Amino acid sequence: MIPRSISAELQESAREYPVVTLHGPRQSGKTTLVRMVFPDKPYFSLEDPDIHMAAEEDPRGFLARMEDGGILDEIQRLPILLSYIQGIVDEKNRPGMFILTGSHQPRLQEAISQTLAGRTAILTLLPFSLEELRNYAKEWNPYDLIVRGFFPRVHEQGLKAGRFYSGYLQTYVERDVRAMIQLKDLNLFQQFLKLIAGRVGQTVNYTSLSNDVGVSGTTIKNWISVLKASYVLYELPPYFENIRKRVVKSPKIYFTDIGLIAYLLGIETPEQAERDPLRGGLYENLVIMEILKVLTNRGQRPDLHFYRDAQGIEVDLIVNEDRTLYPIEIKSAKTFTPGIAKGIERFKSLLPDRVGNGTVFYDGDRDFDFKGNRVRNPLRVEDPYGVITGG
Template sequence: MIERDITNELKLSAAEYPVVTILGPRQSGKTTLARMTFPDKPWVSLEDPDVRMAAEADPRGFLGQYPEGVILDEVQRLPSLLSYLQAIGDRQGGKGRFILTGSHQPRLHEAVSQSLAGRTAVLTLWPFSLHELRHYTPTLDAFDLIVRGCYPRVYEEKLDPRRFYNGYLQTCVERDVRALIQLRDLSAFQKFLVLLAGRIGQIVNMASLANDVGVSANTLRQWLSVLKASYLVFELPPWFENIGKRVIKSPKLYFADVGLAAFLLGIHTAEQASRDPLRSNLYENLIVADVLKRLCNAGQRPEMFFYRDTHGNEVDLLIRQGRQWMSVEIKSASTFSMDFLKGIERFKRAAGEQAVGDGVVLFNGEQIHTVQGVRVVNPLRETGWLVC
């Protein structure tokens, strides 16, 4: 396994806090990251029922076995243990003693917020970034990445993406959802996932989606909240600073891993991906998710938005840089068009020149150049367009 980009941030956090909590989707590499970064620490998994039973029966005695600290894996399985960590930290002090990993679920979030407030650094580990993937595939192909996704096991173990995502969907997604909500109709939930994948990079109309799935809008909101809490999807909020009612104020939705979305859509080859009507949305999902990873890996709070006014003028991604906004257009085309600049220009006029910083067009072509002050780059070839 390669050294993950977030490793330095993890070490810095462990030098400042008694507890470091690593959250993220299942199989993003949280356990491997913790064990590689702290090889001298003992490791126990609360996924093991015997370990969990012992910890639940005698939490003080269980933690007392590890006077120098421990890596506690899958801590969402026993969130009540966190209050005992708080007591140990307050009594004994020390930095970086406990490293926790877990899938961010509602009970875990509540326990971390209440028991470890001010005592833990919280990091989010997503699947591989494009930078990390270069260790395995020096030349990245956008549509191949859309199919293969970014989960470490696909690359570490050279797994077939179709089999991996089929298993991931059954053992991780559906199991976690069943554990969190009373899921009476699995087939309706599966249909919901497929229809949601068909709406990536779009504003999701919950009433319309509920009608298509055949359940209530409230049920869909509950399902969506579980997917977000488990780091399977995320939303990109709209930007409407100082503009009032002239802009769209609903979020766009993306999958944390585009490979899962492609699998749900029945896209299994790079050629399929390159011809699919949703290829632009899938490419946009790949890039937006990578920006999120890069910011999290650098220990930054992701301040990412999109802009769309009621006339349809849009900028795919806005990234806060100090007091200004970097405006980013994302295009799956391999040939540059001057039309790519229209959204950025409209946003500059709407937001004001003082508020707008660099403009970038990210596309799937080969040439790197600057047009009217806007950089045009292929993000799979050039990573320097974003400095974190």
């Protein structure tokens, strides 16, 4: 098993809180991780019909089998257990009793906020990060990563990416969508997925998507909401605080795992990915997700944005760290040109007292600084977030 960077944060949280909740997309490795980090705790999957029935029919009796707590996998399948867990941890008042995992964020967060507020640490496990894979293989071609994605089974078991994502889409994505909303036409939903994959890194235009798919704008919003809830999509909000210009206020959409985009677009080889017209958006998705993973693996709540205004000033990513804004440009080009940093420089002029040094991430071989901005290849630096913040 490839070690996970979040393991230390998971252990520390269990020393401080009676409950630790680990959520994230299906197949990101949650079950494997918690069973490895807490090998002595009894494990129960609430997706197992027999276990689910036993827990539902007699919650007290079921939890009584875990005198010192245990691991409850996919807790959102039976959120009523959280009320009983609250009573147990309040009575025993011991850290690290229950380890919970879940895949549906809103459903899980709503239940936790009602029952376990202040009693649980909440962590997010996404698919592998570059840092984790770097211990597995020293050199990576970004376009190989775009095709293979970052799900653990593809790398640890050597699965073919196309076969994995075909099964992942049918078994998890479509099933979860059906469980959360009434999906009347699966073909239209599949068409929508391919369309949104083709618009990766673009601002969401509900009207355009609605017209192209042939469903209402409300349906498009519901589908996006469900895919965000299942950690299939990630929404990057715009930054417009203290900005006096007309700015874009629609979010951008990215996929939590880049390999699913490649599968939906029919990209099967690194060579195809490198030649694809969407190469820039794919590379941008890869880098933004890497920064997100670095933060979630440290137990931090990411504060990420992008910026675009009516005058054409655009910054691909803005990291808000301790009230300092760090602008980042992401380009798939192998050659740096001064024009790449133009958006960073213009954004600095808007908020000179709040904007820190900028970063350009590109696919070139040279690492250097340009006008106080760092120019780096994100696949070759050990800590891309440290590059951004100067840490």
